[in-house]
Amino acid sequence: MKHQLHPLEINPKTGEPFLRLAAPHQNIILTPPRQGDQSVLIQHMNDPAIYEWIEGPPTPYLPEHADFWIQFVKGESDATLEYLRKSAKDFPNGPLQFVDANPVRYLREVKENGADVLIGDVNFRRSPFEEVLDEGERKRLQEDNARKQAGDPTIQYAVGDWLAASHHGRGIMTAAIGLLMTAWGIPRMGVHHVVAHTFAGNIGSNRVFEKNGFVNRGLFDNGKTVRGEKKVMTLLEWTKNETHY
Numbered sequence: 001m002k003h004q005l006h007p008l009e010i011n012p013k014t015g016e017p018f019l020r021l022a023a024p025h026q027n028i029i030l031t032p033p034r035q036g037d038q039s040v041l042i043q044h045m046n047d048p049a050i051y052e053w054i055e056g057p058p059t060p061y062l063p064e065h066a067d068f069w070i071q072f073v074k075g076e077s078d079a080t081l082e083y084l085r086k087s088a089k090d091f092p093n094g095p096l097q098f099v100d101a102n103p104v105r106y107l108r109e110v111k112e113n114g115a116d117v118l119i120g121d122v123n124f125r126r127s128p129f130e131e132v133l134d135e136g137e138r139k140r141l142q143e144d145n146a147r148k149q150a151g152d153p154t155i156q157y158a159v160g161d162w163l164a165a166s167h168h169g170r171g172i173m174t175a176a177i178g179l180l181m182t183a184w185g186i187p188r189m190g191v192h193h194v195v196a197h198t199f200a201g202n203i204g205s206n207r208v209f210e211k212n213g214f215v216n217r218g219l220f221d222n223g224k225t226v227r228g229e230k231k232v233m234t235l236l237e238w239t240k241n242e243t244h245y
């Protein structure tokens, strides 16, 4: 019988669960967020090569933003892991229980001396339905989607990600998203429908999704403004039956 944390591996020294990218990126692992990630996060969230392409970070990105964020994402990961550990007791003979998030989301590069450095983030969450232009309809869909039980094949998920600029263009995020889809999203979240909303012109991000079987559905404009700038977006869409996974 597979353990409820399957296929996460466990670091024998720290007890932390992780997933390892395949070669040639085997020195990169995905882990939960940690207390102490704040200082590296602050560096990357103040880098325009990253923040200009994502909606969330306030600029300038201050220590209190990082403290709030690490507490929030660590809390989410901890809750998912806690649920799975409890499920091991509640369902000792299986089946594996579905969850609605990936508890390992922070990419870390493991150095030769065993120390690791935070280099990125990738996460699945319930979709904000940005592609739905009518605000009332969008809100209704968000609420319907949020009410669904983990594992419901009709849930629409959305992926968000960023990677340290020093590591761009080496195929790392393509590999990380592929791994999360095949090792976690499909078997442990039961994902059938995943979208990504990228800002217009984010060719690298669109390619990452396309290389993972997402279909580029083109541009849409829902009137969004981010840090004072109007943003047109691209919808990328993955559905379980249409792709190579």
Ligand SMILES: CC(C)(COP(=O)(O)OP(=O)(O)OC[C@H]1O[C@@H](n2cnc3c(N)ncnc32)[C@H](O)[C@@H]1OP(=O)(O)O)[C@@H](O)C(=O)NCCC(=O)NCCS
Binding pocket: 049, 050, 051, 053, 054, 160, 161, 162, 163, 164, 167, 168, 169, 170, 171, 172, 173, 174, 175, 196, 197, 198, 199, 202, 203, 204, 205, 207, 208
């Ligand atoms: C988007 C991002 C996560 C991509 O990560 P990455 O590890 O560099 O991506 P990969 O190396 O796996 O793939 C990038 C692909 O885009 C291509 N690409 C990148 N910039 C490009 C450009 N300006 N024109 C054409 N292709 C481009 C690369 O050639 C590669 O495709 P290929 O393998 O077919 O050659 C990273 O650039 C990033 O963090 N950007 C800032 C934040 C961000 O945009 N997040 C996504 C929000 S939706």
